[in-house]
Amino acid sequence: MWEHSPNRHSRSNESIGEGLSYLNLDNRTKEAEAEPVRYRLFICTLLLLLSLEWIYPVTSSGQQGSERFLLVMAGLTGALLVVGLFRTGWIAGTLIRLCIAFVALCLMYGGQDPLGWGITYPEMLMSDLDTFMQSGHFYSIGTETRGFCMMLGWSMLITSVQSLVLLRLSIMLFGGATLVYLMLLESLAGLDVYTSIVRSVLWIMLIQALLQLLRLSGGVTTPRYALNPYGRWSIATVLAAMAMISFSGLPGHFSSISQPERISLDEIGERLAHWAGYNSGDSIPATASVTGYSTADAPMGAPLTQGDTVFFVAKSPEPTYWRGETRSYYNGSTWSDPAQSFETASPSGLLRTDGWENQNYWTRIQQTVTMQREWKGPNPLFTGGMPLNVSFQDSESVNEKTMLSLLSNRDSATLWLSGSGRRVSVKRYAADVMIPTAEPEHLRLLEAKQRSKDPAEIRRTYLQLPDSLPGRVRSLADEIVKGSETRYDAVHAVQTYLANHAEYTLDTRMPPRGTDFVDDFLFVTRQGYCNHFSTAMVVLLRAEGIPARWVKGFGTGQLDPKVPGQYSITQGDAHSWVEVYFPGAGWMPFEATPGFVIPQATAGTDAGATLLQDAGAQPQLDPWSGASAWLLARAQAIVAAPWLTATALAAAAALFAAVAFGVRRLRPALPLRLLLAWPRSSFPDRERLLRAAAPVWPALARQYGPRPPGMTLREYAASPAVAAGTDSADIARFAADWERLLYGPERPLRADSLDFLRRALRLARRLPRR
Structure with a gap:
C-alpha cells in the first residue's frame, strides 16, 4: 500500500523516536539544522530587498523626511526577519516584535532624542485613544499613533510572509502581490516604478530558485567537504537570474522598440463605461478620494469628490x-x-x-x-x-x-x-x-x-x-x-x-x-x-x-x-x-483658479463676495462608516448601565470558558477533522499529515507510559503494556504507517492518507487528554 524508499534517509529508529518525542516534524538532527542557517539568511536578505520595493517608490520623490522613513523601515524589516530565523513561542515572538516596532517609532518621530520621546509617547497614546473613543474616527488620532499602527501592520505582514517563505517554500504569493502593488502605483499615483518592477522580478526569481533546493533536499544532511550544495546552488542561481534579466534587455540594444503604452486603470474604466452606454464625455466618479486638508506632499492630479464635513x-x-x-x-x-x-x-x-x-x-x-x-x-x-x-x-x-x-x-x-x-x-x-x-x-x-x-x-x-x-x-x-x-x-x-x-x-x-x-x-x-x-x-x-x-x-x-x-x-x-x-x-x-476670488485681494474685489466652494488641496479619506458610530453608542450605553455591564461580562466569561473547554476537548481531533474535510483535489503533503497526527504519541505516553530510551516505535507499539490495551491493533498499524509515511514518497496516495488520518482520529478520541 505504501511506497517505501529506503535510500531516501539513513537515520536509525532511535534518532527517529527521539525526534518524534519532541514533535520535531522536520526530523533533522541539530547538525543538519545548523547547516542551512547562512543559506536561509541569504534568502531573508533577498526577502528584505523585495519588501523594500513596497517602500522605496513612495519615498523617492525627494520630499522632506523620506530618507529617514526609508532607513527606519529598512531597519524595522531587517530586525523582524532576523527574529523570524529563531524559534520562539508566539507570546515571546509577539512581545519582541512589538518592542522592535516601538523602537522604530521612536527613531522615526523622536528627532534628536528618541529615548526621551519614547518615554513621553505613552501619554500621547492614551490621549489618542481617548480622542478616538470620543470621535469614532481613525483620522482623529495623532500622526505618531497612526504611524505606530502602520508599523504594527507591517510587522504582521513581514512575519507572515517570512513564515510562508521558509515553511511553505514559496514566494509567489507575496511576489505577485508586490508586482500588482507596483503597477497600481504607476497607474493610480503616476510614479515611475519601472526599475522597481525589474528589481522585484530579479528578487522573486532568486528567492524561488533558492527555495527550490530546500524542496529537493528535504532536509538531508550533506557531507562537509568542498563547496556544499547550498553554496553551489546559490552561485548558480544568482548567475542564472542575472543572465535572464540581462538577456531580456538585449532586444532594445539591437532594434528600436516603440515606447510601451502606459497601463492606466482610468483608461480601462473609461472603456468599460463607454461599453456600458456612457458617452465619451461622461466621467466616472472617484468615490474614494474626498476633498480635504492634508499635510502630505503627495503627487498631484488625482480625481476628487466634494466633501462637506x-x-x-x-x-x-x-x-x-x-x-x-x-x-x-x-x-x-x-x-x-x-x-x-x-x-x-x-x-x-x-x-x-x-x-x-x-x-x-x-x-x-x-x-x-x-x-x-x-x-x-x-x-x-x-x-x-x-x-x-x-x-x-x-x-x-x-x-x-x-x-x-x-x-x-x-x-x-x-x-x-x-x-x-x-x-x-x-x-x-x-x-x-x-x-x-x-x-x-x-x-x-x-x-x-x-x-x-x-x-x-x-x-x-x-x-x-x-x-x-x-x-x-x-x-x-x-x-x-x-x-x-x-x-x-x-x-x-x-x-x-x-x-x-x-x-x-x-x-x-x-x-x-x-x-x-x-x-x-x-x-x-x-x-x-x-x-x-x-x-x-x-x-x-x-x-x-x-x-x-x-x-x-x-x-x-x-x-x-x-x-x-x-x-x-x-x-x-x-x-x-x-x-x-x-x-x-x-x-x-x-487667485489662480477661475471663478474664485480672494476677498482681501486687489482693487475691484468685493470683500463680502460669495465664493464658489473649491475641492482642492490633497484628498483625504474617511475610513469609518456609520457602523463604528453605532458600536460606540452601544458601548457607551453598556457602560452607563452597571447591571447591564455586569451581565455582559458574565456572559462573555461563560462564552470564553465554553470555547476554551471545547477547544481543549477537540484537540487533537480538530486538526484531524479539518484535514479529513480537505476540499482540494490534491491532498496535504506528508509534513502536514505528520503534524496533525503527532499529538497521538504524547497521549499514548500518558496512557501506557513513556517509551524507554532505545526502543523503536514498532517495539513500543508491540510492548506488553500497549499490546494488552483495547487499541493495540490500531496502535500497531498507526506506528507502522507513521514510519512508512515518514520514509515514503513526498506526497502519498489520498486513500492511504485518509486511512492514516481516520485511524489517528479514532485514537485521539479514545486516549486521555491533558
Whole structure:
C-alpha cells in the first residue's frame, strides 16, 4: 500500500523516536539544522530587498523626511526577519516584535532624542485613544499613533510572509502581490516604478530558485567537504537570474522598440463605461478620494469628490482665505519645502515685531478659530493672513504648555504645532493677523518707486524650477507676459491666460509616468482644479524671474446668517492659491483658479463676495462608516448601565470558558477533522499529515507510559503494556504507517492518507487528554 524508499534517509529508529518525542516534524538532527542557517539568511536578505520595493517608490520623490522613513523601515524589516530565523513561542515572538516596532517609532518621530520621546509617547497614546473613543474616527488620532499602527501592520505582514517563505517554500504569493502593488502605483499615483518592477522580478526569481533546493533536499544532511550544495546552488542561481534579466534587455540594444503604452486603470474604466452606454464625455466618479486638508506632499492630479464635513468655525470682521502652509520646492509632480525652518514662538504669543501693522498695504484684524475636533501636532494652525500673535483660549497653565509647542516661520508666515515632546491639543485660539489692502494701482506704482531688486534669499528660494521642466512651458511663459510693463501686469496676464485656456473640474487623472504635472495640464488635458491652476501659475511666473510660492489652506467658508462675522469652513473649502513677492510690500495673494476670488485681494474685489466652494488641496479619506458610530453608542450605553455591564461580562466569561473547554476537548481531533474535510483535489503533503497526527504519541505516553530510551516505535507499539490495551491493533498499524509515511514518497496516495488520518482520529478520541 505504501511506497517505501529506503535510500531516501539513513537515520536509525532511535534518532527517529527521539525526534518524534519532541514533535520535531522536520526530523533533522541539530547538525543538519545548523547547516542551512547562512543559506536561509541569504534568502531573508533577498526577502528584505523585495519588501523594500513596497517602500522605496513612495519615498523617492525627494520630499522632506523620506530618507529617514526609508532607513527606519529598512531597519524595522531587517530586525523582524532576523527574529523570524529563531524559534520562539508566539507570546515571546509577539512581545519582541512589538518592542522592535516601538523602537522604530521612536527613531522615526523622536528627532534628536528618541529615548526621551519614547518615554513621553505613552501619554500621547492614551490621549489618542481617548480622542478616538470620543470621535469614532481613525483620522482623529495623532500622526505618531497612526504611524505606530502602520508599523504594527507591517510587522504582521513581514512575519507572515517570512513564515510562508521558509515553511511553505514559496514566494509567489507575496511576489505577485508586490508586482500588482507596483503597477497600481504607476497607474493610480503616476510614479515611475519601472526599475522597481525589474528589481522585484530579479528578487522573486532568486528567492524561488533558492527555495527550490530546500524542496529537493528535504532536509538531508550533506557531507562537509568542498563547496556544499547550498553554496553551489546559490552561485548558480544568482548567475542564472542575472543572465535572464540581462538577456531580456538585449532586444532594445539591437532594434528600436516603440515606447510601451502606459497601463492606466482610468483608461480601462473609461472603456468599460463607454461599453456600458456612457458617452465619451461622461466621467466616472472617484468615490474614494474626498476633498480635504492634508499635510502630505503627495503627487498631484488625482480625481476628487466634494466633501462637506465641517473642519472649523471662525469669527472674522472680514472674509479671508485661511492659510495653512506654503511650499517652495516643485519637483515636477508635487510641492515640498525641505529648507523651511521653524523656531519656538515667544511665550507671550508675539510672533513678529517688524512693523507690518504700520505699512500702507496691510491692515490689522483679529480672528478666532474653533476647531471641530481636538487639533494636535504635528499640524499647522490656520490664520486668515500674516500672523502677528497668537493666544490660546484655555487656562493659563494649558496656554503656557501650548505656547511651548508652537513653532513659527516668519518667512513663510506659517504656524505649526510641534509633534515632539509633550504634545498638547488645541481646540480654540485667537490671532492678530495682517491682511493686504493694496490695489492694482498701488502695486504698479510701488514697483516704479522702489526701483529695487528682489533680495538674494527670495530669488534663491522662490525661483526654483526642476531641470526636467519642458522648454515649451518656458516658451509659453515668455509669450504670456510679453508686453507686461510691471510685475502686477505679468501676474494678471498669467491669471487671464489660465482662465481663458483651461477648464475647472474635479474629474481629472494623474499625469502619465515621467510627465511634468504643469506641462500635462497646460498642453494636454487643460482641465483641473485649484492645485492645477495654482501650480501652473507659480511655475509660469518663476519661469519669468518673478518670485512666487504655493499656498494651501481653506477658502472663506460659509457665512452664518444668524451670527455676524462667523464662518463655517468645511472639507470642501480646501483650496490652494498663489503668493507673489513685491519688493517694499511683501507677499501678496493672488487667485489662480477661475471663478474664485480672494476677498482681501486687489482693487475691484468685493470683500463680502460669495465664493464658489473649491475641492482642492490633497484628498483625504474617511475610513469609518456609520457602523463604528453605532458600536460606540452601544458601548457607551453598556457602560452607563452597571447591571447591564455586569451581565455582559458574565456572559462573555461563560462564552470564553465554553470555547476554551471545547477547544481543549477537540484537540487533537480538530486538526484531524479539518484535514479529513480537505476540499482540494490534491491532498496535504506528508509534513502536514505528520503534524496533525503527532499529538497521538504524547497521549499514548500518558496512557501506557513513556517509551524507554532505545526502543523503536514498532517495539513500543508491540510492548506488553500497549499490546494488552483495547487499541493495540490500531496502535500497531498507526506506528507502522507513521514510519512508512515518514520514509515514503513526498506526497502519498489520498486513500492511504485518509486511512492514516481516520485511524489517528479514532485514537485521539479514545486516549486521555491533558
